[in-house]
Protein backbone atom coordinates (compact mmCIF):
# COMPACT_ATOMS: atom_id res chain seq x y z
CA UNK A 305 0.00 0.00 0.00
CA UNK A 306 1.49 3.38 -0.93
CA UNK A 307 2.21 5.83 1.85
CA UNK A 308 -0.61 8.16 2.67
CA UNK A 309 -0.40 11.88 3.11
CA UNK A 310 0.05 13.10 6.67
CA UNK A 311 -0.50 16.64 7.89
CA UNK A 312 -0.64 18.25 11.32
CA UNK A 313 -3.09 21.06 11.84
CA UNK A 314 -3.15 23.85 14.43
CA UNK A 315 0.40 24.03 15.79
CA UNK A 316 1.66 26.87 17.99
CA UNK A 317 5.15 28.30 18.37
CA UNK A 318 6.89 29.91 21.29
CA UNK A 319 7.79 32.98 19.24
CA UNK A 320 4.37 33.59 17.82
CA UNK A 321 1.85 32.78 20.50
CA UNK A 322 1.03 33.36 24.11
CA UNK A 323 1.45 32.34 26.78
CA UNK A 324 4.95 31.64 25.40
CA UNK A 325 4.98 28.05 26.59
CA UNK A 326 4.95 26.39 23.19
CA UNK A 327 8.01 24.78 21.64
CA UNK A 328 10.13 27.12 19.54
CA UNK A 329 9.74 26.84 15.78
CA UNK A 330 13.23 25.35 15.45
CA UNK A 331 12.03 22.27 17.38
CA UNK A 332 9.19 21.78 14.89
CA UNK A 333 11.71 21.96 12.05
CA UNK A 334 13.76 19.24 13.77
CA UNK A 335 10.63 17.13 14.17
CA UNK A 336 9.55 17.49 10.57
CA UNK A 337 13.02 16.44 9.43
CA UNK A 338 12.79 13.26 11.48
CA UNK A 339 9.15 12.39 11.08
CA UNK A 340 8.60 12.86 7.37
CA UNK A 341 5.27 14.49 8.01
CA UNK A 342 4.14 16.07 4.76
CA UNK A 343 2.93 19.36 6.14
CA UNK A 344 2.62 21.20 9.42
CA UNK A 345 0.18 24.07 9.70
CA UNK A 346 1.39 26.72 12.10
CA UNK A 347 -1.49 28.77 13.49
CA UNK A 348 -0.39 31.23 16.10
CA UNK A 349 -2.90 33.35 17.92
CA UNK A 350 -3.80 36.85 16.89
CA UNK A 351 -6.18 39.44 18.19
CA UNK A 352 -7.93 41.88 15.92
CA UNK A 353 -6.37 44.73 17.79
CA UNK A 354 -2.92 43.24 17.41
CA UNK A 355 -0.62 44.28 14.65
CA UNK A 356 -0.76 41.33 12.28
CA UNK A 357 2.29 42.72 10.46
CA UNK A 358 4.43 41.69 13.42
CA UNK A 359 3.17 38.14 13.16
CA UNK A 360 3.81 38.08 9.43
CA UNK A 361 7.41 39.14 10.00
CA UNK A 362 7.84 36.26 12.47
CA UNK A 363 6.45 33.90 9.84
CA UNK A 364 8.85 35.29 7.24
CA UNK A 365 11.69 34.57 9.64
CA UNK A 366 10.37 31.02 10.15
CA UNK A 367 10.39 30.44 6.41
CA UNK A 368 14.07 31.35 6.32
CA UNK A 369 14.79 29.17 9.33
CA UNK A 370 13.04 26.16 7.79
CA UNK A 371 15.39 26.31 4.78
CA UNK A 372 14.82 23.36 2.48
CA UNK A 373 11.86 22.30 4.63
CA UNK A 374 10.05 25.59 3.98
CA UNK A 375 7.41 24.07 1.76
CA UNK A 376 6.48 21.62 4.48
CA UNK A 377 5.13 24.39 6.67
CA UNK A 378 2.10 26.54 6.12
CA UNK A 379 1.25 29.62 8.11
CA UNK A 380 -2.08 30.82 9.31
CA UNK A 381 -3.77 32.60 12.16
CA UNK A 382 -5.88 31.50 15.04
CA UNK A 383 -8.06 34.49 15.59
CA UNK A 384 -9.17 34.31 19.15
CA UNK A 385 -11.22 37.42 19.61
CA UNK A 386 -14.72 37.03 20.83
CA UNK A 387 -16.45 38.06 17.70
CA UNK A 388 -19.68 39.79 18.20
CA UNK A 389 -21.09 39.54 14.76
CA UNK A 390 -24.43 41.25 14.14
CA UNK A 391 -26.32 38.71 16.18
CA UNK A 392 -23.95 38.36 19.12
CA UNK A 393 -22.39 35.03 18.53
CA UNK A 394 -19.10 33.67 19.68
CA UNK A 395 -16.86 32.32 16.99
CA UNK A 396 -13.22 31.46 16.72
CA UNK A 397 -11.71 31.21 13.30
CA UNK A 398 -8.57 29.47 12.26
CA UNK A 399 -7.18 30.40 8.88
CA UNK A 400 -4.90 27.60 7.80
CA UNK A 401 -2.55 27.17 4.84
CA UNK A 402 -2.73 30.85 3.90
CA UNK A 403 -0.70 31.30 0.75
CA UNK A 404 -0.62 35.07 0.44
CA UNK A 405 0.23 36.56 3.81
CA UNK A 406 0.72 39.94 2.14
CA UNK A 407 -3.04 40.45 1.99
CA UNK A 408 -3.14 40.56 5.79
CA UNK A 409 -1.53 43.98 6.03
CA UNK A 410 -4.65 45.45 7.47
CA UNK A 411 -6.20 43.69 10.44
CA UNK A 412 -9.71 42.50 9.73
CA UNK A 413 -12.29 43.61 12.25
CA UNK A 414 -15.47 41.76 11.54
CA UNK A 415 -16.35 38.13 11.07
CA UNK A 416 -17.25 38.78 7.44
CA UNK A 417 -13.86 40.38 6.78
CA UNK A 418 -11.99 37.52 8.42
CA UNK A 419 -13.76 34.86 6.37
CA UNK A 420 -13.25 36.83 3.17
CA UNK A 421 -9.58 37.44 3.85
CA UNK A 422 -8.89 33.79 4.63
CA UNK A 423 -10.51 32.72 1.37
CA UNK A 424 -8.95 35.51 -0.69
CA UNK A 425 -5.46 34.75 0.55
CA UNK A 426 -5.79 31.10 -0.44
CA UNK A 427 -6.43 29.79 3.04
CA UNK A 428 -8.72 27.22 4.56
CA UNK A 429 -11.43 28.26 6.97
CA UNK A 430 -11.55 26.15 10.11
CA UNK A 431 -13.62 26.52 13.25
CA UNK A 432 -11.33 25.36 16.04
CA UNK A 433 -11.71 24.67 19.72
CA UNK A 434 -15.08 23.03 20.09
CA UNK A 435 -15.50 24.34 23.60
CA UNK A 436 -15.39 27.96 22.48
CA UNK A 437 -18.04 28.19 19.89
CA UNK A 438 -20.28 25.37 21.00
CA UNK A 439 -20.84 27.31 24.17
CA UNK A 440 -23.56 29.27 22.46
CA UNK A 441 -24.86 26.28 20.62
CA UNK A 442 -24.39 26.43 16.91
CA UNK A 443 -25.39 29.99 16.12
CA UNK A 444 -21.89 30.98 14.97
CA UNK A 445 -21.63 28.02 12.65
CA UNK A 446 -25.09 28.61 11.29
CA UNK A 447 -24.25 32.24 10.57
CA UNK A 448 -21.06 31.39 8.70
CA UNK A 449 -22.69 28.62 6.71
CA UNK A 450 -26.18 29.95 6.07
CA UNK A 451 -25.72 33.72 6.06
CA UNK A 452 -22.17 34.13 4.76
CA UNK A 453 -22.26 31.05 2.54
CA UNK A 454 -18.93 29.50 3.56
CA UNK A 455 -18.23 25.85 4.12
CA UNK A 456 -15.67 25.85 6.94
CA UNK A 457 -14.07 22.73 8.29
CA UNK A 458 -14.75 21.93 11.91
CA UNK A 459 -12.03 20.86 14.30
CA UNK A 460 -13.85 18.02 15.94
CA UNK A 461 -11.04 16.86 18.12
CA UNK A 462 -7.69 18.05 19.25
CA UNK A 463 -4.82 16.68 21.22
CA UNK A 464 -5.75 18.43 24.42
CA UNK A 465 -8.85 16.43 24.97
CA UNK A 466 -9.97 18.26 28.05
CA UNK A 467 -13.67 18.08 27.40
CA UNK A 468 -14.45 14.97 25.36
CA UNK A 469 -18.16 15.71 25.35
CA UNK A 470 -17.55 18.92 23.42
CA UNK A 471 -15.54 17.06 20.83
CA UNK A 472 -18.53 14.77 20.51
CA UNK A 473 -20.83 17.75 20.09
CA UNK A 474 -18.52 19.25 17.48
CA UNK A 475 -18.75 16.06 15.48
CA UNK A 476 -22.53 16.19 15.66
CA UNK A 477 -22.45 19.80 14.50
CA UNK A 478 -20.22 18.94 11.54
CA UNK A 479 -22.68 16.25 10.58
CA UNK A 480 -25.67 18.55 10.98
CA UNK A 481 -24.27 21.07 8.49
CA UNK A 482 -22.43 18.46 6.44
CA UNK A 483 -19.09 20.16 7.05
CA UNK A 484 -15.66 18.54 6.66
CA UNK A 485 -13.95 17.36 9.80
CA UNK A 486 -10.36 18.11 10.72
CA UNK A 487 -8.25 17.11 13.71
CA UNK A 488 -6.06 19.60 15.54
CA UNK A 489 -2.92 19.28 17.57
CA UNK A 490 -3.35 22.71 19.18
CA UNK A 491 0.14 21.88 20.20
CA UNK A 492 2.22 23.77 22.65
CA UNK A 493 4.64 21.08 23.77
CA UNK A 494 2.96 18.03 22.30
CA UNK A 495 4.95 16.18 19.66
CA UNK A 496 3.65 16.49 16.11
CA UNK A 497 2.68 12.85 16.01
CA UNK A 498 0.22 13.32 18.87
CA UNK A 499 -2.50 14.28 16.39
CA UNK A 500 -2.30 13.47 12.72
CA UNK A 501 -4.61 13.92 9.75
CA UNK A 502 -4.10 11.01 7.38
CA UNK A 503 -5.64 11.03 3.92
CA UNK A 504 -5.10 9.77 0.37
CA UNK A 505 -5.17 13.20 -1.34
CA UNK A 506 -2.04 15.30 -1.71
CA UNK A 507 -3.30 18.32 0.20
CA UNK A 508 -5.42 19.09 3.23
CA UNK A 509 -7.62 21.26 1.04
CA UNK A 510 -8.53 18.33 -1.21
CA UNK A 511 -8.96 16.00 1.73
CA UNK A 512 -11.37 18.45 3.34
CA UNK A 513 -13.28 18.75 0.10
CA UNK A 514 -13.71 14.98 0.08
CA UNK A 515 -14.08 14.78 3.87
CA UNK A 516 -11.70 11.85 3.74
CA UNK A 517 -9.47 12.35 6.77
CA UNK A 518 -8.64 9.54 9.12
CA UNK A 519 -7.36 10.82 12.44
CA UNK A 520 -4.56 9.45 14.49
CA UNK A 521 -4.26 10.45 18.12
CA UNK A 522 -1.64 9.50 20.61
CA UNK A 523 -1.33 10.44 24.21
CA UNK A 524 2.35 9.55 24.25
CA UNK A 525 4.81 11.97 25.74
CA UNK A 526 7.45 13.74 23.65
CA UNK A 527 10.27 11.55 22.40
CA UNK A 528 9.26 8.43 24.28
CA UNK A 529 7.35 5.94 22.24
CA UNK A 530 7.51 6.97 18.64
CA UNK A 531 8.20 3.39 17.64
CA UNK A 532 4.86 2.35 19.04
CA UNK A 533 3.13 5.17 17.19
CA UNK A 534 4.88 4.21 13.98
CA UNK A 535 3.84 0.58 14.36
CA UNK A 536 0.23 1.60 14.84
CA UNK A 537 0.44 3.86 11.82
CA UNK A 538 1.66 0.93 9.80
CA UNK A 539 -1.79 -0.55 10.36
CA UNK A 540 -3.22 2.58 8.73
CA UNK A 541 -1.04 1.95 5.71
CA UNK A 542 1.31 4.83 6.51
CA UNK A 543 4.56 3.53 5.14
CA UNK A 544 6.33 6.86 5.48
CA UNK A 545 6.30 7.02 9.23
CA UNK A 546 6.97 3.33 9.55
CA UNK A 547 10.17 3.90 7.62
CA UNK A 548 11.22 6.31 10.29
CA UNK A 549 10.78 3.73 13.03
CA UNK A 550 13.54 1.55 11.62
CA UNK A 551 16.22 4.09 12.28
CA UNK A 552 15.01 5.36 15.67
Ligand SMILES: [Zn+2]
Pocket residue numbers: 314316382490
Ligand atom coordinates in the same frame (compact mmCIF):
# COMPACT_ATOMS: atom_id res chain seq x y z
ZN1 LIG B 1 -4.70 27.06 19.44
